[in-house]
Amino acid sequence: MLSVRQLNPFEEVNLLFDRAADRLGLPDGCREMLRRPWRELQVQVPVRMDDGRIQVFSGYRVQHNAARGPYKGGVRYHPEAGLDEVRALASLMTWKTALVNIPFGGAKGSVQCDPNALSQAELNRLTRRYTTGIDHFIAPHRDIPAPDMGTNAQTMGWMMDAYGLLHGHSPAIVTGKPVELGGSLGREAATGRGVVTLLQEVARDLPMDLKGARIAVQGLGNVGAWVVKLAKKQGCKVVAVSDINGGLYNPKGLDVPALMAINGLDAPADDLPEGDRVTNQELLELDCDVLVPAAIGNVITVENASRIKARLVLEAANHPTTPEADEVLIDRGIEVLPDILVNAGGVIVSYFEWTQNLQEFRWDEARVNQELTKILIAAYREMRAKAKTRNLTNREAALEIGVERVARTVELRGFV
Numbered sequence: 001m002l003s004v005r006q007l008n009p010f011e012e013v014n015l016l017f018d019r020a021a022d023r024l025g026l027p028d029g030c031r032e033m034l035r036r037p038w039r040e041l042q043v044q045v046p047v048r049m050d051d052g053r054i055q056v057f058s059g060y061r062v063q064h065n066a067a068r069g070p071y072k073g074g075v076r077y078h079p080e081a082g083l084d085e086v087r088a089l090a091s092l093m094t095w096k097t098a099l100v101n102i103p104f105g106g107a108k109g110s111v112q113c114d115p116n117a118l119s120q121a122e123l124n125r126l127t128r129r130y131t132t133g134i135d136h137f138i139a140p141h142r143d144i145p146a147p148d149m150g151t152n153a154q155t156m157g158w159m160m161d162a163y164g165l166l167h168g169h170s171p172a173i174v175t176g177k178p179v180e181l182g183g184s185l186g187r188e189a190a191t192g193r194g195v196v197t198l199l200q201e202v203a204r205d206l207p208m209d210l211k212g213a214r215i216a217v218q219g220l221g222n223v224g225a226w227v228v229k230l231a232k233k234q235g236c237k238v239v240a241v242s243d244i245n246g247g248l249y250n251p252k253g254l255d256v257p258a259l260m261a262i263n264g265l266d267a268p269a270d271d272l273p274e275g276d277r278v279t280n281q282e283l284l285e286l287d288c289d290v291l292v293p294a295a296i297g298n299v300i301t302v303e304n305a306s307r308i309k310a311r312l313v314l315e316a317a318n319h320p321t322t323p324e325a326d327e328v329l330i331d332r333g334i335e336v337l338p339d340i341l342v343n344a345g346g347v348i349v350s351y352f353e354w355t356q357n358l359q360e361f362r363w364d365e366a367r368v369n370q371e372l373t374k375i376l377i378a379a380y381r382e383m384r385a386k387a388k389t390r391n392l393t394n395r396e397a398a399l400e401i402g403v404e405r406v407a408r409t410v411e412l413r414g415f416v
C-alpha cells in the first residue's frame, strides 16, 4: 500500500474526500463524479520579458465541480503550482463553497512562475496572456477567478481588462478587484477577518481568554498581515510572524505597528521590531496558544506535528496539514479548525462582490463585514454541532457537510 507521505496533494485531498464519502455511503458513480475535476485546461503562457527574451510559462485552470453554481476560485502564481496542486486546491474550493453554503462550485488556476522575480510590466503581460488563454473557459456565470497566493487586486484588474477587451465590460468576471474597478469594500481584509472571527468563536467554546493569548502567524501576505492586525485588536499578543525571508519571535509580543510599517522581514535590522530571528520551521514549534499557518501547504507534517505546542491551530492557508500530521494533532488534543472553514472569508466576500457587480450596486463596508460574520459563524456552528453529535473531528465534519451538499445537488439535477 502507498504510504500517505508519497501521495500528491490531489490524492491527499481525495483521501479525506473518500473517508467522508464512505461515512455518507455515497454510491460509487456519484463518488467518482465528485472526486474528479469536471474540466481541466492547460495553456502555454509566452511572455516577452523586459530584456526582450521570450519565456514560456505553464498555466492551468481546473474546474472541479459546478453542481451548486458557477465554478469559483483563485489564481495562484507560484513555481510549484502544477496540475496536481491546482486540482487539490480546486477540489477544496468545491467543499469550501458548499460548507459555507454560497451558490458556487469549485475551481482553481495557476501560472507556474515566481512572481517576485518578474517586473510589474512582465506580470501584466503574463496575466493578459493567461487570461486570453483561458477566456473561452471562464465567464461571469461560468467560472469566476479571484486572487490567491502570488496574485492580488492589481492582477484581477488586469484580468478584468483583458477579458473585457474580448467580451465587453464585465466586472463580474473576477472578484478581489481594486475597489475603483468594482471590487467590494472589505474584500482585501475578508480572509484575515474571517480567521479572527472564528478565533473569537472558538475561544468562547474552548474557552480561551484572547486577552494576552499568544499567537504565531506563518506568512505575512494579505491573509497573515490582516490576521496579525485584527488579532492584536482582540487583545492577542502576536509573539511570532514569518515570511519568505524567515521569522521573528518575541515572547513578550512583537510591536505590530512597527511590523506593519516594514515591507517584508528582509528590511534593515534597525527597522525590524524587537525580536529574535527564527526559521519558518521553528516558528511552527514555538511556545504559543494559537498557531496560524497562513502561507504555503504541507507545512505541518509527521516530522513536526508532535512538537507543535499551540493549543489551537487555525488553518488560514490551504491544506497546510498533511493527513498523517492531522491525526497526530488530534491525538494530542490540539483543536484544529480546517482550511475550508478558516479561510472561507475571502470567497464569501467574493460572492458579495460578484452579486454587487451583477446588480451594479455597492454595499458599505459595515454591511459586508456583518454579512460575512453571519455566514461564517453559521457554518462554524453547523460544523461544531455535527462534530459533537457524530464524534467527528472538525475537519471530518466540515468536509462531510460540504460533500453531502454537493452530492444532493448532483442528485437533484438528475444529469446522470
Ligand code: GLU
Residues within 6 Å of the ligand: 072, 073, 074, 075, 144, 145, 146, 147, 148, 149, 175, 176, 318, 343, 344, 346, 347, 348, 350
Ligand atoms: N483564493 C481564495 C481561496 O482560496 C479566494 C477564492 C475566491 O474568492 O474565489 O479561497
